[in-house]
Amino acid sequence: MLTDELQTLARRAEDAIQNTKSVKELDDLSIELLGRKGALTTALRGLASVSAEERPKIGALANEIKQKLETRIAVQRSQLAELGMAERLQQEREDVTEPGTLPVHGHLHLMTQAMNEITDIFARAGFTRMRFPEVEWDWYAFEALNMPKDHPARDDWETFFMEAPEHEQSGKMILTPHTTSGTARLLEAQELPIRVINIAKTYRRQIDMTHTPMFHQFDGVYVDRGVTVANLLGILDYFVKEFFGHDRKTRIRPYHFRFTEPSFEVDISCGVCAGTGFIGKDKCRTCKRGWLELGGAGMVHPNVLKAAKLDPKVYSAALFGFGVERTYMMKEGLTLGDIRLLYKNDVRFLEQF
Numbered sequence: 001m002l003t004d005e006l007q008t009l010a011r012r013a014e015d016a017i018q019n020t021k022s023v024k025e026l027d028d029l030s031i032e033l034l035g036r037k038g039a040l041t042t043a044l045r046g047l048a049s050v051s052a053e054e055r056p057k058i059g060a061l062a063n064e065i066k067q068k069l070e071t072r073i074a075v076q077r078s079q080l081a082e083l084g085m086a087e088r089l090q091q092e093r094e095d096v097t098e099p100g101t102l103p104v105h106g107h108l109h110l111m112t113q114a115m116n117e118i119t120d121i122f123a124r125a126g127f128t129r130m131r132f133p134e135v136e137w138d139w140y141a142f143e144a145l146n147m148p149k150d151h152p153a154r155d156d157w158e159t160f161f162m163e164a165p166e167h168e169q170s171g172k173m174i175l176t177p178h179t180t181s182g183t184a185r186l187l188e189a190q191e192l193p194i195r196v197i198n199i200a201k202t203y204r205r206q207i208d209m210t211h212t213p214m215f216h217q218f219d220g221v222y223v224d225r226g227v228t229v230a231n232l233l234g235i236l237d238y239f240v241k242e243f244f245g246h247d248r249k250t251r252i253r254p255y256h257f258r259f260t261e262p263s264f265e266v267d268i269s270c271g272v273c274a275g276t277g278f279i280g281k282d283k284c285r286t287c288k289r290g291w292l293e294l295g296g297a298g299m300v301h302p303n304v305l306k307a308a309k310l311d312p313k314v315y316s317a318a319l320f321g322f323g324v325e326r327t328y329m330m331k332e333g334l335t336l337g338d339i340r341l342l343y344k345n346d347v348r349f350l351e352q353f
Contacts, residue, residue, distance in 0.1 A: 003057075003058060003061060006040075006058070006061055006062060006065055007061075007065075009039055009040065009065070010065045010068065010069070013033050013039070013069050014068075014069070014072055016029055016033075017029065017069070017072050017073055017076050018076070020076060020080065021080075022080060022084070023077055023080045023081060023084065026073060026076055026077055026080060029073075030073050033069060034066060034069060034070065040062065040065065040066060040069075107353075109350065110328065110342070110350070110353040111216060111324060111325065111328065111342065113353065114324050114327070114328040114331075115199050115216065115218070115324055117243065118197070118199060118218055118243070118324070118327075119197065119199065121238075121239060121242045121243055122197040122220060122239070124242075125195075125235065125238060125239075126195050127195050127196060127197040127220060127222075128195065128196055128197070129196070129197050129198070129199065130182065130186070130196050130197075130198055131182075131198065131199075131200060132176070132179070132181065132182035132185055132198060132200060133176065134175065134176050134200065134201055134203075135162065135173060135174070135175060135176070136173070136174055136175070136176040136177075136181050137167055137170035137171055137172070137173060137174070138154070138170065138171030138172040138173075138174060139167075139169065139170040139171050139184075140170070140181040140182075140184040140185055141159075141174060141176065141177055141178070141180075141181040141184075142154050143171065143307070144181075144184035144187075144188070144304065144307040144308065145180060145181070145183075145184055145258060145259040145304055145307075146258045146259050146301050146303040146304050146307070147258045147259070151258065153177065158177070158204060158205055158206075159174050159175070159177050159204065159205065160174060160175035160177075160203050160204075160205060160213075161173070161174050162174060162175070175203035176200065176201070176202050176203060177202060177203060177204050178202055178217060178219075178321065179198045179199070179200050179202060179217040179218060179219040179321060180219050180259060180319070180321055182196075182198040182200070182219060183198070183219055183221045183259075183300075183304075183319060184304070184307070184308065186221060186223075187223065187300075187304065187305065187307075187308030187310060187317075188308045188309075190308065190309070190310065192223055192224065192315065193222075193223055193224035193225075194221060194222065194223035194224070194317070195221075195222050195223075195224075196220070196221055197218060197219070197220045198218065198219045198220075198221075199216065199217070199218040199324065200216065200217065200218075201214055201215070201216055202214070202215060202216065202217050207340075209338045209339065209340070210339055211339070212325075212339060212340055212342075212343060214343075215323060215324075215325055216323065216324035216325060217321055217322065217323055217324065218321065218322060218324055219319070219320070219321040220235065220318075220319070220320050220321070221300070221317055221318070221319050222235065222317060222318045222319075223300070223310075223315060223316075223317040224315065224316075224317075225314060225315060225316075226316065227299075227315075227316045227317055227318050228299075228316070228318075229262070229299060229318075231318050232297060232298075232299065232318035232319075232320065233250070233252070235318065235320070236250050236252075236266055236297060236320060237250045240268050240294075243327070243331060244268060244271065244330070244331055245271065247271075247274070248268050248269050248271060249268065249269040249275060250266065250267070250268055250269075251266075251267045251268075251269075251291065252264035252265065252266055252267070252297065253265045253267065255296065255298075257296055257298055258301070259298075259300065259301050259304050259319070260296075260297070260298025260299055260300060260301055260319055261298065261299060261301045261302070262298055262299060263296065263297075263298035264296070264297050264298055265293060265295075265296060265297075266293075266294045266295050266296065266297050266320065266322075267291040267292060267293055267294060268291070268292055268294050268330070269290060269291060269292075270284055270286055270287035270290055270291060270292055272284055272286040272287065273286070273287060273290060275290045275291070276290055277289050277290035292330055294322055294326075294327065294330065295320065295321055295322030295323065295326070295327070296320070296321055296322075297318075297319065297320035297321070298318075298319055298320075299316060299317065299318060299319070300316070300317035300318070300319050305317065325339060325342060
């Protein structure tokens with residue numbers, strides 16, 4: 001009878017479901033039992049030969065069997081999934097006692113490295129590092145530094161002037177064109193003696209292979225009674241030997257800066273040819289003459305001291321200023337065709353330092 005056939009199918013199906021070992025095997029069995037061409041559908045084709053009175057009973061039995069099998073399959077699927085997860089956890093269990101893989105660590109930008117080293121060198125000489133505004137007044141950047149109103153540096157094509165109201169006494173607002181403006185602020189404060197190093201960003205309207213509109217400078221100033229050029233030379237020689245090496249030498253050449261008198265250009269001996277200007281019989285390609293230009297220095301001009309209401313007959317001051325980028329490249333012997341490469345964030349370049 002069809003009723004017996006359906007009950008036998010149900011018992012065998014439950015046994016088969018119970019014996020499945022994986023979710024995939026269970027899914028295949030589910031299709032074999034309950035699919036459109038599955039065993040239950042095939043068995044119900046015998047309804048055509050059953051009397052009209054028996055058909056409702058057999059139909060109800062078939063639905064009951066189908067629901068029980070669906071429920072049994074769902075329970076078995078859940079159990080198999082849990083077993084599979086437990087097996088994977090057992091197989092993929094990590095040994096937490098093994099050393100892990102360290103994350104990739106970055107490092108400070110080479111300009112930051114240079115500024116930190118410069119700060120440490122001058123700290124050992126008794127200089128304190130201070131920082132001053134990157135947005136400055138015309139007075140501190142030019143007027144207080146003995147620069148007349150028609151000086152080329154005060155031209156719109158050299159300095160970034162801000163679209164802001166002018167200050168009654170300090171003039172126009174600008175982006176700091178040089179760190180020497182910090183010296184003007186220090187002198188105005190008159191907390192003497194002064195021995196300060198100022199390292200900061202500066203801004204000028206120049207951009208090409210050797211200039212960037214934002215770059216770094218460091219200015220050092222030593223103010224006290226009786227400060228002389230000898231003190232300045234001692235400071236310069238100390239820095240050069242500490243930063244570039246104890247075999248390097250320093251020299252100064254007369255120059256002209258508005259805010260120092262006397263003024264000097266500072267040179268250091270070439271590290272490639274040891275200051276000889278020659279490598280063997282050939283001229284050194286790095287320096288040509290045995291010396292490399294480092295930056296500017298001098299004794300603070302009396303007019304600058306007067307602008308800060310200091311008596312130049314009582315106080316004197318040594319001042320020097322260099323570009324951080326140029327100083328670092330001279331130390332490392334870098335040959336950069338374009339200084340802008342320092343700020344292009346090319347990891348292939350930055351990872352070398």
